[in-house]
Amino acid sequence: MIAEKEMTNAVETIGLNLWYGTFQALTDVNIQVKKGIITSLIGPSGCGKSTLLRSINRINERLGYVRVEGAIKVLDENIYARDVEPVQLRKQVGMVFQRPNPLPLSIRENILFGHKIHTPSSLKVSRSEANDIVEKALRQVLLWDKVKDRLKHRAISLSLEEQQKLCIARLLPVKPQVLLMDEPCSALDPKGTEAVEELIWDLRGQFTILIVTHNMAQARRASDECAFMLLGELIEHETTEEIFVTPRHRKTADYIEGRFG
Amino acid sequence: MFEASELNIRNRKIESLFRILFLLMAGLLILPVAIILAILTYKGSSVISMNFLFTSPTEGMTAGGIFPALIGTIWLVSVALLFSVPLGVAAAIYLSEYARDNWFTRIINLAIINLAGVPSIVHALFGVGAFVLFFRFGTCILAASLTLGIMTLPVVIVSTWNALQAVPMAFREACWNMGATKWQTIRKIVLPNSISGILTGIILMVSQTAGETAPIMFTGAAFFLPQLPQSVFDQTMAMSLHLFVLATQVPGVPEDVPYGVAFVLIALVLVMNSLSIAFRVYLRGRKKW
Numbered sequence: 001m002i003a004e005k006e007m008t009n010a011v012e013t014i015g016l017n018l019w020y021g022t023f024q025a026l027t028d029v030n031i032q033v034k035k036g037i038i039t040s041l042i043g044p045s046g047c048g049k050s051t052l053l054r055s056i057n058r059i060n061e062r063l064g065y066v067r068v069e070g071a072i073k074v075l076d077e078n079i080y081a082r083d084v085e086p087v088q089l090r091k092q093v094g095m096v097f098q099r100p101n102p103l104p105l106s107i108r109e110n111i112l113f114g115h116k117i118h119t120p121s122s123l124k125v126s127r128s129e130a131n132d133i134v135e136k137a138l139r140q141v142l143l144w145d146k147v148k149d150r151l152k153h154r155a156i157s158l159s160l161e162e163q164q165k166l167c168i169a170r171l172l173p174v175k176p177q178v179l180l181m182d183e184p185c186s187a188l189d190p191k192g193t194e195a196v197e198e199l200i201w202d203l204r205g206q207f208t209i210l211i212v213t214h215n216m217a218q219a220r221r222a223s224d225e226c227a228f229m230l231l232g233e234l235i236e237h238e239t240t241e242e243i244f245v246t247p248r249h250r251k252t253a254d255y256i257e258g259r260f261g
Numbered sequence: 262m263f264e265a266s267e268l269n270i271r272n273r274k275i276e277s278l279f280r281i282l283f284l285l286m287a288g289l290l291i292l293p294v295a296i297i298l299a300i301l302t303y304k305g306s307s308v309i310s311m312n313f314l315f316t317s318p319t320e321g322m323t324a325g326g327i328f329p330a331l332i333g334t335i336w337l338v339s340v341a342l343l344f345s346v347p348l349g350v351a352a353a354i355y356l357s358e359y360a361r362d363n364w365f366t367r368i369i370n371l372a373i374i375n376l377a378g379v380p381s382i383v384h385a386l387f388g389v390g391a392f393v394l395f396f397r398f399g400t401c402i403l404a405a406s407l408t409l410g411i412m413t414l415p416v417v418i419v420s421t422w423n424a425l426q427a428v429p430m431a432f433r434e435a436c437w438n439m440g441a442t443k444w445q446t447i448r449k450i451v452l453p454n455s456i457s458g459i460l461t462g463i464i465l466m467v468s469q470t471a472g473e474t475a476p477i478m479f480t481g482a483a484f485f486l487p488q489l490p491q492s493v494f495d496q497t498m499a500m501s502l503h504l505f506v507l508a509t510q511v512p513g514v515p516e517d518v519p520y521g522v523a524f525v526l527i528a529l530v531l532v533m534n535s536l537s538i539a540f541r542v543y544l545r546g547r548k549k550w
């Protein structure tokens with residue numbers, strides 16, 4: 001039984017409430033994000049999608065005025081347990097942002113950055129090892145052939161689409177299990193959107209992906225399950241097909257059909 | 262259809278009037294600098310010689326050179342830098358990267374603002390009370406430099422803080438979300454990308470420190486001391502005080518000599534500034550975003 005449960009959920013929140021100061025941004029959220037598939041998170045602006053994502057890697061904590069109640073389990077471990085080290089959590093749970101935010105380093109150094117901060121400095125990474133890491137990560141995001149001749153160039157010299165792929169690639173060397181993506185395509189043009197979407201679909205199965213999107217077509221095309229949030233609450237979470245074809249809640253239907261939001 | 266109307270023409274005149282007015286005001290700024298430099302060069306350059314730079318004053322300071330004062334100023338500025346740069350940069354890093362907005366942070370900010378507003382003569386009195394008397398350093402380079410250092414701390418802190426804040430937040434977010442600690446983020450991303458701005462603050466501080474007279478007068482600078490300081494516990498001559506003394510306290514100094522001293526003082530500051538600017542330009546060339 002236990003083994004089976006381990007197989008199913010990569011992320012699970014139990015009665016999650018979150019306050020920014022006195023403002024409650026999440027109300028009793030219970031969501032189960034299944035392992036190895038793509039779950040899309042939709043809902044109008046300000047409903048708490050980003051907040052939910054930022055709770056899952058505990059990055060919200062750096063704001064002194066955030067208060068959390070309830071539990072979040074990542075890979076079956078309560079991440080608010082006392083002995084949890086946020087650094088280890090963030091290694092397992094990578095985040096991709098709305099605006100590509102490569103670091104002000106070379107393409108190569110961007111890929112190696114995560115690996116370096118999680119490796120003790122006494123443990124020297126050899127050049128060939130580093131090369132392998134860079135090549136593997138860039139191949140995984142289908143960027144290797146395009147950039148292999150300019151690894152020393154600044155990451156900012158890439159197109160936005162390539163930058164976003166790089167931002168995904170830099171998470172991979174530390175072997176995360178969960179990838180959180182907060183509207184990863186919304187700063188890209190339609191071609192870039194399509195390319196990054198394809199990439200995300202390509203990564204399906206290797207990682208558990210939870211992706212926030214404003215783009216209904218994208219959610220429908222490129223996710224297995226879909227969760228709809230409204231005003232800090234999780235309204236409905238079904239397979240994508242069910243959500244889009246036979247939504248149970250009136251509000252879900254209204255949102256999907258573009259009647260608000 | 263598109264000709265200028267009466268109103269357009271009037272507005273255009275007003276526009277150019279103000280443009281010229283503001284340009285003039287901005288241009289006027291060059292004037293004092295140019296005049297000062299011109300006079301100093303005109304009157305001062307005649308006394309500059311190897312002898313003037315590298316010998317001690319003689320005959321009741323009416324003849325000879327300024328070597329001890331030159332070396333003294335370099336001592337004073339260097340020791341002040343050693344004190345205020347690490348302290349100021351560390352404080353700025355705390356305020357910019359670690360501090361949350363609470364009463365403690367607000368008190369620190371208030372202290373910095375107030376420190377910046379304290380007149381230099383008050384700093385001098387503080388220096389006497391604290392370093393010369395209480396800590397029993399006596400009047401020496403250490404006491405004078407600490408006084409100078411405290412006086413220039415706000416400059417270093419505020420300019421470093423500004424430089425750190427200019428690094429986009431998105432870089433920090435990226436690092437933290439990958440599991441980097443604050444310190445890893447600061448060391449690998451924030452500092453390398455703000456170092457040129459930080460150096461600007463230090464340049465400002467060097468210029469200010471080299472020219473100050475009041476804070477060192479009672480704490481470590483001597484009127485006349487022909488031998489060079491051997492350690493930070495010695496008294497020393499200093500360019501700024503030497504200039505003041507020659508100009509007001511000593512009879513029979515040839516008229517051109519104070520100008521020569523001022524010329525060297527300004528040249529010293531300019532050389533130090535140019536070095537830091539060159540370093541900054543070099544670093545900026547390597548900036549990666």
Ligand SMILES: Nc1ncnc2c1ncn2[C@@H]1O[C@H](COP(=O)(O)OP(=O)(O)O)[C@@H](O)[C@H]1O
Nearest residue numbers: 020023025044045046047048049050051052063
């Ligand atoms: N750092 C913050 N401080 C205070 N309130 C915040 C903060 N971040 C988000 N909020 C508030 O929480 C609510 C949910 O925000 P967010 O999670 O960003 O929504 P979404 O990503 O769905 O657009 C919004 O009302 C927003 O104003």
Ligand SMILES: [Mg+2]
Nearest residue numbers: 049050051182
């Ligand atoms: Mg959002």
